Amino acid sequence: xxxxxxxxxxxxxxxxxxxxxxxxxxxxxxxxxxxxxxxxxxxxxxxxxxxxxxxxxxxxxxxxxxxxxxxxxxxxxxxxxxxxxxxxxxxxxxxxxxxxxxxxxxxxxxxxxx
Amino acid sequence: xxxxxxxxxxxxxxxxxxxxxxxxxxxxxxxxxxxxxxxxxxxxxxxxxxxxxxxxxxxxxxxxxxxxxxxxxxxxxxxxxxxxxxxxxxxxxxxxxxxxxxxxxxxxxxxx
Numbered sequence: 001x002x003x004x005x006x007x008x009x010x011x012x013x014x015x016x017x018x019x020x021x022x023x024x025x026x027x028x029x030x031x032x033x034x035x036x037x038x039x040x041x042x043x044x045x046x047x048x049x050x051x052x053x054x055x056x057x058x059x060x061x062x063x064x065x066x067x068x069x070x071x072x073x074x075x076x077x078x079x080x081x082x083x084x085x086x087x088x089x090x091x092x093x094x095x096x097x098x099x100x101x102x103x104x105x106x107x108x109x110x111x112x113x114x
Numbered sequence: 115x116x117x118x119x120x121x122x123x124x125x126x127x128x129x130x131x132x133x134x135x136x137x138x139x140x141x142x143x144x145x146x147x148x149x150x151x152x153x154x155x156x157x158x159x160x161x162x163x164x165x166x167x168x169x170x171x172x173x174x175x176x177x178x179x180x181x182x183x184x185x186x187x188x189x190x191x192x193x194x195x196x197x198x199x200x201x202x203x204x205x206x207x208x209x210x211x212x213x214x215x216x217x218x219x220x221x222x223x224x225x226x
Contacts, residue, residue, distance in 0.1 A: 034214060043118070043204055043217035044157075088155060100145060100208050101170050102215060104157040 002027045002093050004105035012111040019078040021108045023065075023091030026072065031093045033074040034102065035065055038088040047089075050074065061085070086112045117141075120205050120218040127195055128226055135190045135221045137205030145169075146188035147206040147215065148180060157204070163188055195225045 007022040025031055032051050036044040048059025055067040065076045074091060091105040118139045127133050139146060147170075148160040162170035163182040177193040192199060202222050206215040 036217075038155075041219070043206075043219045044215075045217070046214040049214055090157065100210070100213070100215070101159055101162065103159075107155045107157075 002031065002095065002103045004091050004093050004103055006089075006091050006105035006108050008108055009106065010109045010111065012113065013081045015083055015112055015114055016080050019063075019076070019081045019085065019110065021076040021089050021091075021110065023074045023076065023105060024072055025074060025091070025093045027093055027095065029095055031095065033065075033067060034092040034094070035059065035063070035074075035076050036090045036092060036104075037061075038090065038107075040087075044090060047076070081110075081112045083112050083114070086110055118205055118207050118216050118218040120203075120221050122221060123219065124222050124224075126224045126226065129195055129197060131195050132191070132193045133195060133223070134192070135203055135205075135223075137188045137190070137218060139186055139205075139207040139216070141207055141209070141216060143207035143209040143216070144185055145208050146182065146185070147208075148188065148190050149204040149206060149217075151202040151204060151220070153201070161188075161190075192223075195223075197225050199223060200225045 003026045005024045034049045035047040038044045048057045050057045050067045058064045063078045090107045092102040120137050145164045147162045151157045161180045166182045179191045182188045202220045204220045205218040208215045
């Protein structure tokens with residue numbers, strides 16, 4: 001069965017600092033991997049996805065993530081945090097060839113302080 | 115605007131009542147979903163329909179019944195509401211197995 005582990009339910013960074021949100025997955029078949037962001041009282045918005053090809057994936061708002069099969073990881077990074085990045089971030093996995101059933105991690109709340 | 119829209123945004127009701135949440139997408143997607151987000155923000159899939167056909171049905175009580183009159187609509191009916199049903203319910207849609215999900219803004223259900 002697939003699963004997703006997000007290390008750190010809360011991450012706090014200073015404005016301008018590096019953002020690193022960790023995600024490890026478990027899957028018996030090649031996965032599709034996603035990062036979503038949720039702002040307060042809103043739905044989830046796709047940041048980026050990995051399906052096939054290049055393992056370094058660039059997304060919106062300056063975020064990127066690298067798929068590392070050997071480490072079963074898909075960590076999300078941004079070189080310089082902005083106050084507007086404060087939100088809940090979810091990593092998700094789905095099976096290649098499946099019905100696009102997303103399994104989500106528990107989420108990481110990112111706080112950005114001045 | 116192209117979007118996934120849910121109604122109502124907030125729903126407060128008493129235990130034992132029956133309620134429905136409606137979802138519509140105008141993105142032309144074939145697949146629609148219902149997810150439940152609990153008080154700890156954990157998201158779990160409940161149902162998925164592809165072209166009006168049920169394709170994913172997780173371990174959800176029979177009190178929850180999805181209905182898809184056409185591929186642009188997926189409604190969720192809940193019978194005999196319980197306190198534990200309080201959560202935010204998200205509708206989503208996608209096109210294809212590797213395409214991302216587009217989420218609605220959620221319906222916050224509070225059962226008292």
